[in-house]
Amino acid sequence: MKGKQYERVERMTLFMRLNHWVVAICMVAAVITGLYIGHPYYQTLISEPAVGKYVMAWNRWIHFYAAIIFDVSSIVIAYLYFFSRFERPVEKLIPTGRNIREFFAVLVNLITLNRVKRFDSSHEDSFHVVYFTIFHLLLLWMLLTGLQLYVHGLAHGQSSIGSWWPALLHFFTDWTIWATGGTLMDVRMSHHATMYYIIVWILFHIYYVVWRTIFWREGDISIVFGGYKFKKVR
């Protein structure tokens, strides 16, 4: 490393980092409880009366809380995509010649195992933004299908916060029944299958960040902790 100088580049604000970890925790909680709801995989015959244990109910409780925190965070992120004062990811999404070139340059970098690197890696790149946009779309889909499944239980049209809430949910999510195949079960299947896409997404996400850190040698992994990465200057 001798003879090399590094410069700090801020990549994530404190709020963005907090959001990242909230989402990560919610994700783990939602997957663990969601798998239980889909197929209750532990206990059943605990010799305690039903009033004392509330296992499915707690799982659902955690699942819904994780989901609602997720939903709110997604709305904030969607807002930041367009109006952030820090970096607006949407600017890297617009398919301009520059963005498309950058997208492929990063892809080539990944495929050639860092043999070819023809882009500025100190800033958020198009490839990464596209990758994250896929994640947010998957989350949005989970939000819509999940709320549709949720509103089944509010058939009476009431809720603790008023009748506008189920009405709103029906208005915004009923189309998912049609979109998934026409039955309530299709919505469930889709909600369940999408979980796997999200897990796959996370696997690659973690791998890719570690890979970048090792191969680019710019401390990418510390972005999510400290907010900064480093850029070589000669």
Add this chain to the structure above:
Amino acid sequence: MNREHLRTLFTTKSARVNTNRGEEYYRELLNRCRQRLETLKKMPSFTKIDIREVLEDEGISRRDFMKWASAMTAMLMLPSAFTPLVAEAAELMNRLPVIWIELQDCAGNSEALLRSDGPKIDEIVLEIISLEFHETLMAAAGHQAEAQLEEAMEHFHGNYLLFVEGSVPIGAGREWCTIGASGETFEEHLKRVAKGAAAVVAVGTCATFGGVPAAAPNPTGAVGVMDIINDKPIVNIPACPANPANMVGVILHYILTGQIPELDSLLRPKFAFGYRIHDNCERRAHFDAGEFVEEWGDEGAKNNFCLYKMGCKGPMTFNNCSIIRYNESVNWPIGAGHGCIGCSEPDFWDKYAYERPMADANIKMAPGGGVEKSVDEFGLGLLTAAGIGIAIHAAASAIAGKRDDEEGGR
């Protein structure tokens, strides 16, 4: 599923079951119903059967009948002031001509309304409706039967309720199902008989959504009545078989008000299909507690635990069996120890009727349905594929070694 009706799901129509519309509304409705019953009373009855006599013969007291009427009133979501009117409407059932046709079906719905250990009031009431034509029940056959149908259609033109049982084949297999000497297909038959009907009632899941005949691979191209008839009011009473109480409910409502009841987005009466099985199930406490039957006949089954892990689909099925049950509230499927198979939902045979939770089911995942894969197997496969992909990339990266920019990385 390419049902036009499903496109209209983008509405809040099914959002709410309104059980209280205010005094003003009910007072007005009560008057309307009274007037209607008065006019019906003046009309000649089509059958000679008097319900009072039949009830007496069956040993059912007036008191029992009134109890039934008040239960019916509650089921139709009307205030108790309507009870005498509902009883009266039941007595006037024979003023309503009904034509009942069977298409691709097992006659299970006819059976449901005819057979029980002793006729219950629901069945008796259905017996006295003026059933002008019913292939399975009528004595006439062949040309005679056809002549009877023609006559009924002409005589009661514009006034009869058409009950349809069974799905309509419109695909490659439609010519396997014809009716009468003229070789009329089921679709033509349905269209012709529906022409003069005041309203069409599709009974059972086959008539409503195609049901079992429409299950993959749907060899006959079976569809429901609402996919064929679009110029008549349609009421869907799905379930396999439809609950006679709901058939009576729809007819009573029609006699009482002259209108079909309020429907949800799948054209099912809200009074019957507005609520979810799961929310009114007696095993629900066990669901919340996480107490499940794991195997038929195990300790959990003996303790009436929740049937979710045995594939109960109550959480995504809308029907009133958990409330009114069958055979005058004697019991219902979940009460008898088997999970709900979602028989009142579209595509139930393919998507609901398996004895495990959806997460373990062998449902068709590939688009168009070719390969059978459970969702979890599919997911695990996807994860493995991703893992292998990552591993290959990681190994290749490690072998290739790091290249610093200076060493020609650019």
